[in-house]
Amino acid sequence: EADIYQTPRYLVIGTGKKITLECSQTMGHDKMYWYQQDPGMELHLIHYSYGVNSTEKGDLSSESTVSRIRTEHFPLTLESARPSHTSQYLCASSEYGADGPTDTQYFGPGTRLTVL
Amino acid sequence: GDSVTQMEGPVTLSEEAFLTINCTYTATGYPSLFWYVQYPGEGLQLLLKATKADDKGSNKGFEATYRKETTSFHLEKGSVQVSDSAVYFCALSFYNQGGKLIFGQGTELSVKP
Numbered sequence: 059e060a061d062i063y064q065t066p067r068y069l070v071i072g073t074g075k076k077i078t079l080e081c082s083q084t085m086g087h088d089k090m091y092w093y094q095q096d097p098g099m100e101l102h103l104i105h106y107s108y109g110v111n112s113t114e115k116g117d118l119s120s121e122s123t124v125s126r127i128r129t130e131h132f133p134l135t136l137e138s139a140r141p142s143h144t145s146q147y148l149c150a151s152s153e154y155g156a157d158g159p160t161d162t163q164y165f166g167p168g169t170r171l172t173v174l
Numbered sequence: 175g176d177s178v179t180q181m182e183g184p185v186t187l188s189e190e191a192f193l194t195i196n197c198t199y200t201a202t203g204y205p206s207l208f209w210y211v212q213y214p215g216e217g218l219q220l221l222l223k224a225t226k227a228d229d230k231g232s233n234k235g236f237e238a239t240y241r242k243e244t245t246s247f248h249l250e251k252g253s254v255q256v257s258d259s260a261v262y263f264c265a266l267s268f269y270n271q272g273g274k275l276i277f278g279q280g281t282e283l284s285v286k287p
Binding site: 062064089091098099100101103106116117148150152162163164165166167168 | 277
């Protein structure tokens with residue numbers, strides 16, 4: 059079982075607030091990812107990191123930002139939340155080569171964000 | 175671009191019925207293929223995977239075979255249980271592209287007693 063944690067699990071906030079979604083993993087994985095899951099269930103990659111001080115934008119444009127100062131920690135920040143940010147956010151990590159040529163990702167339980 | 179297409183849900187079955195969830199992909203090259211499952215209120219868990227053509231992934235009674243000729247990776251289970259109720263995602267990745275996953279839209283399965 060993977061050890062990847064997300065806090066908070068649920069968050070309801072007002073428009074304009076700054077928020078940070080936390081993601082931590084204890085597996086020492088180099089790669090970490092943030093996905094946004096819309097109400098229709100589709101998953102979209104919004105940010106990823108290949109290691110400390112490495113961050114890249116994903117396939118779906120997002121107003122959020124990320125940082126990777128420590129291997130185990132990959133927080134996501136919204137400077138000014140809006141109702142359009144209401145979604146579920148899933149964090150994942152992987153270790154290249156752990157399963158040979160494949161690259162299995164391990165997911166956290168998710169943070170369900172509601173912006174009023 | 176690369177993409178994954180799954181059969182639309184929701185799929186409703188009776189306990190012990192046979193399950194098939196279709197998945198086809200479009201990709202330049204030969205990706206690795208995955209099935210992930212998401213139980214209510216939880217994150218995704220890897221169900222099974224296959225790395226090359228004709229590989230069969232299997233886990234918990236679920237199976238899927240990597241079919242290069244039809245670019246498909248259909249998920250099957252011979253006898254579903256109520257506990258299999260969840261959302262199932264088909265996905266692909268290329269290891270030389272950092273392992274980023276491209277997901278299908280998900281198929282919700284509901285199994286009734």
